[in-house]
Amino acid sequence: MNFKNRVAILTGAASGIGRETAIQLAKKNADVIIADLNIKEAKELEKFLKDNCTGKIQAKKLDVSKIGQVDEFISEIITDFKKIDILVHCAGIAYFDEDFLNLKEKIWDHVINVNLKGTFLIGQRTMREMKKKKYGRIINIGSIAGEIGSLLSDASYAASKGGVFALTKTMAKYGAKYNITANCISPGQIITKMTDIWNDEEKKKLTDKIPLGRFGKPEEVASAILYLASDDASFITGTVLDVNGGILMA
Numbered sequence: 001m002n003f004k005n006r007v008a009i010l011t012g013a014a015s016g017i018g019r020e021t022a023i024q025l026a027k028k029n030a031d032v033i034i035a036d037l038n039i040k041e042a043k044e045l046e047k048f049l050k051d052n053c054t055g056k057i058q059a060k061k062l063d064v065s066k067i068g069q070v071d072e073f074i075s076e077i078i079t080d081f082k083k084i085d086i087l088v089h090c091a092g093i094a095y096f097d098e099d100f101l102n103l104k105e106k107i108w109d110h111v112i113n114v115n116l117k118g119t120f121l122i123g124q125r126t127m128r129e130m131k132k133k134k135y136g137r138i139i140n141i142g143s144i145a146g147e148i149g150s151l152l153s154d155a156s157y158a159a160s161k162g163g164v165f166a167l168t169k170t171m172a173k174y175g176a177k178y179n180i181t182a183n184c185i186s187p188g189q190i191i192t193k194m195t196d197i198w199n200d201e202e203k204k205k206l207t208d209k210i211p212l213g214r215f216g217k218p219e220e221v222a223s224a225i226l227y228l229a230s231d232d233a234s235f236i237t238g239t240v241l242d243v244n245g246g247i248l249m250a
Helices: 016-027 039-052 067-081 105-133 155-178 200-208 218-229
Strands: 007-011 031-036 057-061 086-089 136-141 180-187 240-243
Touching: 007 016, 007 067, 007 105, 016 031, 016 039, 016 086, 016 218, 031 039, 031 067, 039 057, 057 067, 067 105, 086 105, 086 218, 105 136, 105 155, 105 180, 136 155, 136 218, 155 180, 180 218, 218 240
Parallel strands: 007 031, 007 086, 031 057, 086 136, 136 180, 180 240
Antiparallel strands: none
16 A cells, blocks of 8 residues: 555544554655644654655644634645545543443543544544545544443443444445545554553453454554555445454454
8 A cells, every 4th residue: 555645634643543553654655644632742753754754744733622623723734735635533532430320421521522523523624625626535433332332431432432433424425425435443452551551450351352362552453544544445435344353253
């Protein structure tokens, strides 16, 4: 796969799955926009990619739950890059150890606003630009929690990711007539900052349920994302691709 002359936006790209995907896309010659609230780490990744890759690289601060910021962000990208070919939406949050009966409304609202509303806002605004060019690849990041319910995260996280699946299918139905595909990656347990907070006992319990016997790596999820972002996947839309080591078979 070669992404030369493709412009790719990656939200939540300062760390984890988003960071690894940005690296892989940049190594395959894409122009990459790194969007994240953590602008310090985003700028560090920007420098790394500029030093090691040939495409145009930018890092920008973005809160995907704020429509004003999303509008301004996309307008700046169009000014600088003239188009958007790929959106990889990785930005998301989760809370842990929040018992369902004691889950606070403010936590529910925060998670839904970032994970689900944010997917809607960035996806809608990006698709408007893709529609003009009649080309686009949108990849949203869900979670196994959205398919089977929360494991260690709270109910709002599972609900938000379940919503992301339905929203992605709706985006796919609308975008199809404009040659825009929309798909969702559903990771299982992946080694990221989010899983680092779990203790060894919790990790072992989860690992024992995974047929492949280990947590996944961010680069393994990134490889699946790149496939869906490529022209090799031009006839795939509205799907959920599980990257979970086979846990749904268990």
